[in-house]
Amino acid sequence: MPTAIETTVKPIKRKRHDADSNIPVGHKSKTRKINKEVSQRPDVEEEILLLEGEITQSRKNYNKITILQDYCKKYQTRSKTSITAAIALCRVFCRLMALGSMSQSREMADNEKIIAQWLRAQCGSYTDTLLGVLHDTDPGMQSTAFTLLMRVQKEMSDNLNEPFHDRRQNEGVFSRIIASVTSPNSTELIREEFVKKYVQPYDDVRYYTLACLDNLLKGEKGDALNRLDIIVSLLAMLEPDTADKQSMDNFYQKRANAKVHNVNAHKKLAQELWMNVLSRTLSRSQRKTILNMMTTHVVPWFTRMELLMDFLTDSFNAGGSLSLAALSGLFHLMQAKNLDYPQFYTKLYSLLTSEVLHSKHRSRFFRLLDTFLSSTHLPAALVASFIKRLARLTLGAPPSGIVVVIPWIYNLLRNHPSCTFMIHRRPEYSDFIEGEGMDDPFDMAETDPMETRAFDSSLWEIHTLQSHYHPNVATIAKIISEQFTKQAYNLEDFLDHSYSSMLSAELSKEIKKPPVVEYEIPKRIMFSNPDRAKDDSLLVRLWDFS
Numbered sequence: 001m002p003t004a005i006e007t008t009v010k011p012i013k014r015k016r017h018d019a020d021s022n023i024p025v026g027h028k029s030k031t032r033k034i035n036k037e038v039s040q041r042p043d044v045e046e047e048i049l050l051l052e053g054e055i056t057q058s059r060k061n062y063n064k065i066t067i068l069q070d071y072c073k074k075y076q077t078r079s080k081t082s083i084t085a086a087i088a089l090c091r092v093f094c095r096l097m098a099l100g101s102m103s104q105s106r107e108m109a110d111n112e113k114i115i116a117q118w119l120r121a122q123c124g125s126y127t128d129t130l131l132g133v134l135h136d137t138d139p140g141m142q143s144t145a146f147t148l149l150m151r152v153q154k155e156m157s158d159n160l161n162e163p164f165h166d167r168r169q170n171e172g173v174f175s176r177i178i179a180s181v182t183s184p185n186s187t188e189l190i191r192e193e194f195v196k197k198y199v200q201p202y203d204d205v206r207y208y209t210l211a212c213l214d215n216l217l218k219g220e221k222g223d224a225l226n227r228l229d230i231i232v233s234l235l236a237m238l239e240p241d242t243a244d245k246q247s248m249d250n251f252y253q254k255r256a257n258a259k260v261h262n263v264n265a266h267k268k269l270a271q272e273l274w275m276n277v278l279s280r281t282l283s284r285s286q287r288k289t290i291l292n293m294m295t296t297h298v299v300p301w302f303t304r305m306e307l308l309m310d311f312l313t314d315s316f317n318a319g320g321s322l323s324l325a326a327l328s329g330l331f332h333l334m335q336a337k338n339l340d341y342p343q344f345y346t347k348l349y350s351l352l353t354s355e356v357l358h359s360k361h362r363s364r365f366f367r368l369l370d371t372f373l374s375s376t377h378l379p380a381a382l383v384a385s386f387i388k389r390l391a392r393l394t395l396g397a398p399p400s401g402i403v404v405v406i407p408w409i410y411n412l413l414r415n416h417p418s419c420t421f422m423i424h425r426r427p428e429y430s431d432f433i434e435g436e437g438m439d440d441p442f443d444m445a446e447t448d449p450m451e452t453r454a455f456d457s458s459l460w461e462i463h464t465l466q467s468h469y470h471p472n473v474a475t476i477a478k479i480i481s482e483q484f485t486k487q488a489y490n491l492e493d494f495l496d497h498s499y500s501s502m503l504s505a506e507l508s509k510e511i512k513k514p515p516v517v518e519y520e521i522p523k524r525i526m527f528s529n530p531d532r533a534k535d536d537s538l539l540v541r542l543w544d545f546s
Contacts, residue, residue, distance in 0.1 A: 044071075044081050045080070045081060045084050048068065048071060048081070048084050048085050048088050049084075049088065051064050051067055051068055051088070052068070052088040052091060052092055055068075055092050056091075056092060056095050056096075059101075059115070062115070062118075062119065065089070065092065065119075065122050066122070068085050068088055068089050068092070069085075069089070069122065069125060069126065069129075071084075071085035072085040072086045072089055072126065072129055073129055083141070083144060086126075086129075086130065086133075086144070086145070086148055087144075087148065089126050090126075090148045090151055090152060093119075093122075093123050093126065093152060093155070094151065094152065094155045096119060097155045097156065097158075097159040097160055098155065098159055100159070101115070101116065101119060102116050102119045102120055102123065102159075102160060103116065103159070103160060104116050104117070123152070126152075127149060127152060127173050127176075130145040130148055130149050130152075131145075131149070131176055131177070131180050133145035134146060134149075134177075134180040134181070134186065134190065135180070135183070135185045135186065139187065139189050139190075142187065142189070142190045143189075143190065143193060146177075146190055146193065146194065149173065149177055150177070150198060150252075152173065153173050153174050153177070154252060154253055156173065157253040157254075157255075158253055158254045158255070174208060174212065175212050175215070178209060178212035178213065178216065179212075179216065181194055181234075182213070182216060182227045182230045182231055182234065183227070183230075184226050184227070184230070186230070188233075191230070191233070191234060191237070192237065194234075195234060195237040195238065196237075198252065199234075199237075199238065200237075200238060200239060200242070201250060202250055202251060202252040203245075203248040203249065203250050203251060203256075203260060203266070204248075204251040204252055204253055204256045204257075204260045205252050206238075206242070206266070207248075207259070207260045207265070207266055207269065209234075210266070210269045210270050210273050211269060213231050213234070213235075213273055214269065214272055214273045214276055216231070217231065217273070217276045217277065217280075218276065228277065228280060228282075228286065229286065231277065232277065232286070232289060232290065235273075235274075235297060236289075236293055236297055238297065240296040240297060240300070241300075242300075243266075243267065243270065243300035243301045244300060245263065246263065247263065248260060248261050248262070248263055248266060249261070264303070267301050267302070267303055268303065270301035271301055271302050271303060271304070271307070274298055274301060274302070275307060277290070278290070278308075278311045284318065284322065287315050287318065287322055288321065288322060288325065291315055291322065291325035291326060291328075291329060292325060294308075294312075294325075294328075294329040294332070295328070295329060295332045299329075299332065299333065299336075299337070305333050305337045305339050306339070308329070308333065309341075312326045312329050312330050313326070315329075316330075316347060321361050321364075323347075323351055324351065324361065324364065324365055324368060327344070327347060327348055327351075327368070327372075328368055330344055331344065331368075331371070331372055345372075345378075345382060345449060346447065346448060346449065348369070348372060349385065349386065349389070349447070349448075349449040350447060351365075352386070352389045352390060352393065353393075354393055354396060354397075356393070357393055357394070357397040357398065357401035357402075357404075357405070358397070358398065358401065362401060362404070362495075363495040363496060366404055366408060366491060366495060367491070367495070369386075369408075370408065370411075370491055373386060373412065374415075376415055376416065378416075379450065380416055380418040380419055380455060381449075381450050381454070381455050382449050382450055383412060383416045383419055384419050384422060384454040384455040384457075385449035385450070385452045385454040386412070386449065387409050387412055387413070387419060387422065387454070387459070388422070388442050388452070388454035388457055388459070389444070389452075389454070390405050390408070390409065391405070391409065391459050391461040391462055392442070392444060392461055393405075394406075394461060394462075394465060395461055395464065395465075398499065399468070399470040399472065399473050399497075399499070399502060400497040400498045400499060400501075400502060402465060402468070402473050402476075402477075403472060403473060403476055403494050403497055403502075404491070404494045404495060404497070406462065406465070406476050406477055406479065406480070407476070407479075407489035407491060407493075407494050408489075408491060409459070409462070409480070410479055410480065410484070410486075410488075410489055411488045411489055411491070413480075413484070414484060414487070414488055419455070420484075421455075422454075422455070422457065422458050422459050423458065423459050423462070423480055423481075440457055440460075441453045441456045441457050442454050442456075442457040459480065462477055462480045463477075463480075463481070465477035466478050466481070470502075472502060472505075
């Protein structure tokens with residue numbers, strides 16, 4: 001019996017028209033595409049986590065590492081997906097290394113060796129990707145990549161017996177990390193994080209960092225010069241007391257080399273690195289940076305202080321502020337490390353020129369000079385030469401410089417009473433000298449402070465300053481002629497004076513009695529005086545205002 005044929009009507013799928021009539025039907029708008037990606041993103045992240053679990057559960061899923069690698073290599077987009085993939089891969093490789101899946105031995109079967117070699121190659125590709133992220137402009141991406149790299153390096157050292165650094169080669173993961181951190185393309189933020197989180201707290205990381213930096217400087221010469229400032233800044237970030245540690249027992253890795261436990265090995269390595277830095281052709285700014293950190297960050301690492309002599313001597317010969325900074329380093333070595341440098345005070349004496357009282361570094365110079373001459377065991381002839389030379393220089397110095405020198409001379413005379421003969425000496429034939437004068441026995445041109453004959457002279461320059469045009473200078477110069485009742489002057493109260501500060505001090509003084517400008521106040525200035533008995537003013541005589 002024939003039956004009726006059922007006709008199935010297919011539902012017609014209606015196309016949705018966009019709200020904007022300008023967009024044609026069926027056109028995939030950019031907004032719709034972005035929304036689709038956003039809606040799919042949680043699925044991708046779930047897929048990454050699922051892949052991670054599958055890889056760690058079965059060896060059959062090792063090939064899926066390449067899928068995670070593809071997600072990770074999209075770091076240029078700075079997407080959350082690439083970060084999630086990078087973190088997942090880090091966990092995968094760390095687990096595989098802990099399980100021994102990436103270890104190799106002679107007893108292993110050939111297929112096991114092939115798998116281990118392939119996993120190592122994938123791990124190398126992963127570290128290459130992370131090293132590329134270190135040059136990214138996003139600080140967050142850099143920090144994440146750096147943390148993951150250090151975690152992978154730790155597992156490689158603990159489970160694969162791969163050391164942080166081999167001085168015979170410079171191709172390990174840690175060596176490449178250091179090369180990236182010291183690259184001119186790296187940021188200050190990532191270097192600060194590296195020092196704060198790893199170099200400063202962990203003795204083994206610090207040791208291998210010093211070794212890698214030394215290798216970098218000994219490597220490519222042109223590249224090393226570009227890294228020099230960065231390497232010095234890295235060393236300056238270390239705490240000053242790092243070199244004074246008595247034991248090295250805080251390690252980032254489980255097993256550390258025997259040398260890492262040795263304090264002297266750390267100092268020897270740091271000494272080699274610093275000598276490598278100091279032997280370079282340094283610019284003036286680089287020398288100044290190193291000299292300023294000499295006593296805190298350089299000297300504590302050295303076991304042979306005489307190695308610093310050439311650098312400090314060359315810096316002194318450069319002149320200017322470098323000479324003073326170099327002498328500061330030398331004085332620290334003499335005082336704290338018992339270094340013998342007989343020519344120290346001769347070089348210091350040579351810095352006393354007419355420019356020193358006009359220099360912008362005058363305050364720092366007198367602080368250091370006060371320290372250098374603070375010992376009461378210095379020869380009186382030596383101290384007298386410094387006093388006399390500075391007294392002579394005050395005759396052509398600005399008032400702001402003179403008010404520093406006089407209290408300084410007062411303090412030296414208090415510490416060295418034998419030099420007070422220079423202010424109490426009254427020569428023979430004083431009546432003849434007042435009329436005809438005499439030659440000062442002090443030899444200003446002598447370079448040796450022990451041969452200037454300053455002890456036979458007198459401080460007539462200070463007596464001359466008591467008639468100085470500036471009232472503050474004249475007043476303070478009179479303290480030399482009075483009784484030395486004050487114990488000592490605080491030099492800091494005088495170091496920061498300048499023309500502007502001295503003028504401001506005068507203008508801010510309260511006037512107790514108005515100064516007399518005219519002995520007679522004129523009644524008329526611009527017109528003739530009706531009283532013919534009195535002369536007209538000069539202005540009326542020169543100009544006719546009628």
